[in-house]
Amino acid sequence: MTDKRYQVFISATFSDLREERAVITQTLPALHCLPTALEQHNQSLGTMVAIRRQIDESDYYLLLLGSRYGSLMPSGVSYTHMEYVYAATKQKPMLILMHENPDSRPAEFQEKTPEGRLKFGDFRKLLQRERESILYWRDARDLEMLLQQFTPELIRKHPTSGWVRVGKQGADKTLDLQKENESLRKRVLELEQEREKWLKGNALSSENLAKGEDPFEVQYKCRAYAGGNCQDIYAKSRLSWNELLVSFGPHLLQPQPEDIILSKINERLQSGALQEVQREYPKTHAVVDIQVTALCFNTIKMQFLSLGLLQKVSKPGDQRIWWQLTAPGERYLANVLNVRRITSRPAS
The missing domain is CATH 3.40.50.10140 (Toll/interleukin-1 receptor homology (TIR) domain)
Structure with a gap:
């Protein structure tokens, strides 16, 4: 039992x-x-x-x-x-x-x-x-x-499935599944590496790609509150590629799971979401559950990948997708974040 x-x-x-x-x-x-x-x-x-x-x-x-x-x-x-x-x-x-x-x-x-x-x-x-x-x-x-x-x-x-204490037989089955899963994970990793190699060999010149201060329209879904009512709506935010990179880049100096990039982009969108939603729904007093659309999120990842600023990394025993800034990505981010010294002019 x-x-x-x-x-x-x-x-x-x-x-x-x-x-x-x-x-x-x-x-x-x-x-x-x-x-x-x-x-x-x-x-x-x-x-x-x-x-x-x-x-x-x-x-x-x-x-x-x-x-x-x-x-x-x-x-x-x-x-x-x-x-x-x-x-x-x-x-x-x-x-x-x-x-x-x-x-x-x-x-x-x-x-x-x-x-x-x-x-x-x-x-x-x-x-x-x-x-x-x-x-x-x-x-x-x-x-x-x-x-x-x-x-x-x-x-x-x-x-629901709940949590069950398993005996030795269940533990043996679990071990077999873990071995099978590890074998499949290694094969997926090999295929991913082949895909990345192919993408790098067929990559477009970065000169033709939007970057830096070029604007990008980020679409997101959110819940808007007006009084006691709540509705799911879609909204858009216009951000530059530098603004997007700054939102998550400082957290990717070490490998991080993909959820981190998603959450940091959502946080950046949250900062201006209320004002953006109020343009169309003036009575809105709060906006929550900001979620960038899947299409926009995938576009952002692929853009930085194509620009050579972002790379996928693997973690042994972890099936999640992990990302990290490349060396050029770190240098570029540092340049964007650098605070320039203001040289004061001598009084005339």
């Missing part, structure tokens, strides 16, 4: 829900669930990379909502809100636990500003509109009872 466990990502504000979070983390293990969460947010867009990875790896998502909207991302949307949006887009089975009467909670647990209270109210309305089943709680005891009743029901209605 297998001993299956399920990973549950817990999304909640921090200081106002300490007791309630403790109840959840103590109750779930008895229900064959492993609670996980990012306890502290460091107020950076890079935090979302870690959050998304944890949500991706989790079987279920649990949102605990008290009386606070939570700490804000640079876009103006809270991390808790963004975690919910991402889990919903990934279609994670979820439990929504919402306080029955948030205004009745102590003053220190309330939002301090009118803007915070407005965003919290809009978030509650959004959840009530998008979710058919919301569980309401008043105290920690309610939470324990709701979890004991509805967690098994969630698992039954939405079965």
